[in-house]
Each structure stands twice: as C-alpha cells, then as structure tokens.
Amino acid sequence: MTFPVVGMVGGGQLARMTHEAGIPLGLKFKLLSDTPQDSAAQVVGDVVIGDCRDLDTLRAFARGCDVITFDHEHVPTEHLRALEADGIPVRPGPDALVHAQDKGVMRAKLTEIGVPCPRHRIVKDPADVAAFAAEGAADGGDGFPVILKTVRGGYDGKGVWFVRSVEDAEDPFRAGVPVLAEEKVDFARELAANVVRSPHGQAVAYPVVESQQVDGVCDTVIAPAPGLSEDLAGQAQELALRIAKELGVVGHLAVELFETRDGRILVNELAMRPHNSGHWTQDGAITSQFANHVRAVLDLPLGDPRPRAKWTVMANVLGGDYPDMYAAYLHCMARDPQLKIHMYGKDVKPGRKVGHVNTYGDDLDEVLDRARHAAGYLRGTITE
Incomplete structure (x- = not known):
C-alpha cells in the first residue's frame, strides 16, 4: 500500500508540528521552504528550497504530491488556481484561502452571509x-x-x-x-473557535478558548474559555462551522472572536491553517489540530476533538535577552515533570516565538501558574 504524499508550502513551526502529527499516520511529507534553517526544514526529510511566490517553483514542487496545503497565507491566489488547473488538489483551495489572505474580501463575504463583524x-x-x-x-x-x-x-x-x-x-x-x-470594539476578552472540515463535509469543533494577547501577540490560551456560557460557546462553534461551510474551507479554520461586554460575539480574524490558539490540542485534546488538519486535507475520517483534561493552558515562549535556553529548559523539565515543552528550533531573538508550553489539570489557577512560570523562566523574566 502506498501512503499519500502531503506537500506543505512554508517551513515554519506550523509545518514542523503538522509533519510531526503525520508521522504516526504513515504519511510522506514534502516541504517547500525559504531556507534550510527554517523550523520545519530542520526535521523534514524531503525539502525543496525555493520561493513560493514563483509559479515554476510551485509547479515543480507539486509534482509527486497528492495534495498541497500551507503553513501561511502568502502564496498568490492566481498561482493556486494554476495548480488546480494542473489537476493538483489544493486544500484549502484559492476560493476559500483568499478570505484569510485579504481582510477586505473576508469582511465583504462575512457581511454578505450575515456573520456579525465590527x-x-x-x-x-x-x-x-x-x-x-x-x-x-x-x-x-x-x-x-x-x-x-x-x-x-x-x-x-x-x-x-x-x-x-x-x-x-x-x-x-x-x-x-x-x-x-x-x-475599536469595546470587548471583554478575545476568544477563538477552532474547527476542521473535510472535502466531503465532515466537520469537528474544538472547545472555544480564551486567547490573551500582549502587545498584539498571543501570550496565553486557556481551554476551555473560563466562565463562557454554554449558549455563547455553542454560538461560537456553530458560527465557525457555518463559516467553514459557506467559504468551502478544507482543513483547519481558526475564527478569532471578540466577546463584547454586552454578551455578543464578533468575528475579528480568520486563519485557514493550524493556529496558535489551537496549540493546546497537542497535549490537551484526543486529536490535535495538526493531526486533524492532515486528516482533512487527505479526506480521511476526522479524529475526536474533545479535551483530555478539565483545563489545558498554552503559553507562548518568546525570545528574550538570554539566547541560551537549554539550562532553563532543563530546569523547567525537572521542576514540573508533567509540563509539555514544544521548541521550534529557531534562533532566539527578543520577542520572537521560539516555542510554547502546555499544562493541564483540574485546578485552573494551578495550571495557569505552571504554564506562565515555565514560559517566563524559559524567556528569562522569571529566575526562581
């Protein structure tokens, strides 16, 4: 039996973690990366170095791939149409992906289908x-x-x-x-609804999470969102599933949301790929966003999105002034044996996402403290 080849355009950490999720499924993975030093290029065996904005490069890369998917939204729409015309499955396709590439197109379409927006x-x-x-x-x-x-x-x-x-x-x-x-929306907090949809229309929804931002960058994700009513959580999941269907999304869709102070939800952004707000699923869900994205683009049956624990917290590890994280990494592992650390193989630079940590358990305050301590210690802002 010949297992399919998944072609991933983009060599960042999302590609790295998607590749990891495909290994136990027996899939072959081919990568188009900007440089050999990119996060995924360090671990994938079949790597093509090239510019995804060049159509000839894309066409040469796509030969031998059973499906093409992405870890970013930067491939020109017309190039994706050309690949489809060549008979290569592109998932998500250009008609869907343009809504994540162009915020003007996204706002116009969401307004047309009655989705609440700012x-x-x-x-x-x-x-x-x-x-x-x-x-x-x-x-x-x-x-x-x-x-x-x-x-x-x-x-x-x-x-x-x-x-x-x-x-x-x-x-x-x-x-x-x-x-x-x-x-400027007067919101109480930011939420994210993550869903996955396959070509034949099967779809699953993960628990709605709270996403906490610092200086415009995701800092902490809490799954599920604390204190979110069952009704509003259901509305958010149904909204994300409807958007995925209306836009023809295949693969993972993250719908970033505002929860307003008067109890409504508004759509802020869309991402049609695995997303930072779904990293908690690596250790906190029965099937991760990465595994389900791979399943979806190959039209395999989707996995169970339910959480494994009452609470899971993801905290991003950002680079600080201290470039050598290895000693801090050892300390965190010894201090908290249940901690899950995911590093991206990137050079450490101030403010750069170089990894994330996941913690889980029954007490939210304890789980939050463990995640934030580990992320802070790795960055160097906590020294004890």
Whole structure:
C-alpha cells in the first residue's frame, strides 16, 4: 500500500508540528521552504528550497504530491488556481484561502452571509479615515480611536495600527496598499473557535478558548474559555462551522472572536491553517489540530476533538535577552515533570516565538501558574 504524499508550502513551526502529527499516520511529507534553517526544514526529510511566490517553483514542487496545503497565507491566489488547473488538489483551495489572505474580501463575504463583524470599510486616505470615524461617533465626539489594517500581509500585530486622530492615520497608507478601517470594539476578552472540515463535509469543533494577547501577540490560551456560557460557546462553534461551510474551507479554520461586554460575539480574524490558539490540542485534546488538519486535507475520517483534561493552558515562549535556553529548559523539565515543552528550533531573538508550553489539570489557577512560570523562566523574566 502506498501512503499519500502531503506537500506543505512554508517551513515554519506550523509545518514542523503538522509533519510531526503525520508521522504516526504513515504519511510522506514534502516541504517547500525559504531556507534550510527554517523550523520545519530542520526535521523534514524531503525539502525543496525555493520561493513560493514563483509559479515554476510551485509547479515543480507539486509534482509527486497528492495534495498541497500551507503553513501561511502568502502564496498568490492566481498561482493556486494554476495548480488546480494542473489537476493538483489544493486544500484549502484559492476560493476559500483568499478570505484569510485579504481582510477586505473576508469582511465583504462575512457581511454578505450575515456573520456579525465590527463596523468596517475600505478607506483611501487619512481624511477618509476621519469620515469613517465620524460615522460611528456618539455624543458629539470625533469617533476616534479606530483600527487600521493593511488588507494583506499582516500578522502578530504587524500591519495593524491603533489610530487616535487623523494625524495618526498617515503611516498605513505609505505602502500604497488598500487599508481597512474598523471600529475599536469595546470587548471583554478575545476568544477563538477552532474547527476542521473535510472535502466531503465532515466537520469537528474544538472547545472555544480564551486567547490573551500582549502587545498584539498571543501570550496565553486557556481551554476551555473560563466562565463562557454554554449558549455563547455553542454560538461560537456553530458560527465557525457555518463559516467553514459557506467559504468551502478544507482543513483547519481558526475564527478569532471578540466577546463584547454586552454578551455578543464578533468575528475579528480568520486563519485557514493550524493556529496558535489551537496549540493546546497537542497535549490537551484526543486529536490535535495538526493531526486533524492532515486528516482533512487527505479526506480521511476526522479524529475526536474533545479535551483530555478539565483545563489545558498554552503559553507562548518568546525570545528574550538570554539566547541560551537549554539550562532553563532543563530546569523547567525537572521542576514540573508533567509540563509539555514544544521548541521550534529557531534562533532566539527578543520577542520572537521560539516555542510554547502546555499544562493541564483540574485546578485552573494551578495550571495557569505552571504554564506562565515555565514560559517566563524559559524567556528569562522569571529566575526562581
């Protein structure tokens, strides 16, 4: 029996962990990576070094692959259409993936299908930003602050501006790309609903999680979201499943959400790949997001998404001023034998995601403390 070959475009940590999940399934994995030093390129046996924005490179890479999937959204849409025209399964396909690539397209489609979103529109210059802000003004105010986003290319707070005045609104337009304006939502917290959908329509939903951000970067994820009502959790899961179906998503879909102070949910962002808010599933769910993504793109039966423990906490490990994490790594393992550490093989640089830790148990305060201590000790902000 010949097992299929999964072609992964992108050599980051998501590809590294997806490859790991495919090993026990007996799958062959082929990687298109920018450099041999990329996170996944260090561990995958079949690596092609090249630029995913070059169509000839993509076509040569795709030969011998049974399916193509991604660890990022940066492949040009027209290149994906060309691969499909060549008869190569691309999952998620270009018609779905464009909604994760282009925030303007995403907002327009979600509005069309009745998904609750922040007030928004494409703006052409700072004066247009001021007009957008004024449209939402109350009590004679100017409507600021607002959020500005480049429609393509932003991630982890990059390409996003918190704008307090029309004078603040100049920077986003300097790159000459379309800019999306959104209202500043008065939210209580950020949530994420992670679902996986296969080509024949089977879908599973993971528990809704709370995602805590620091400086625009995910810091901690708590599964399930503490204190979230059953009704609102069900709404979030149903919404994510509906978006996956309406957009024709194949594979993993992360729907980042705002929980408003008046008890509603609004969609913030979409990602059509394994996602930071789902890293807890590696150790906290019966089937991880990575394993289910692989199953979905190959149209295999999906695995059980239910949690293994009452609480699971994921804390990102960011690089600090101390570049050698190995001694800290040994300390954390000895201090907490139940701790699960996942390192990405990256050079340590301040603020860079270089790994994450997962903890689980029955007492949320204890589980949170263990995760945050380990992440802080690895970074060097905690020394005891």
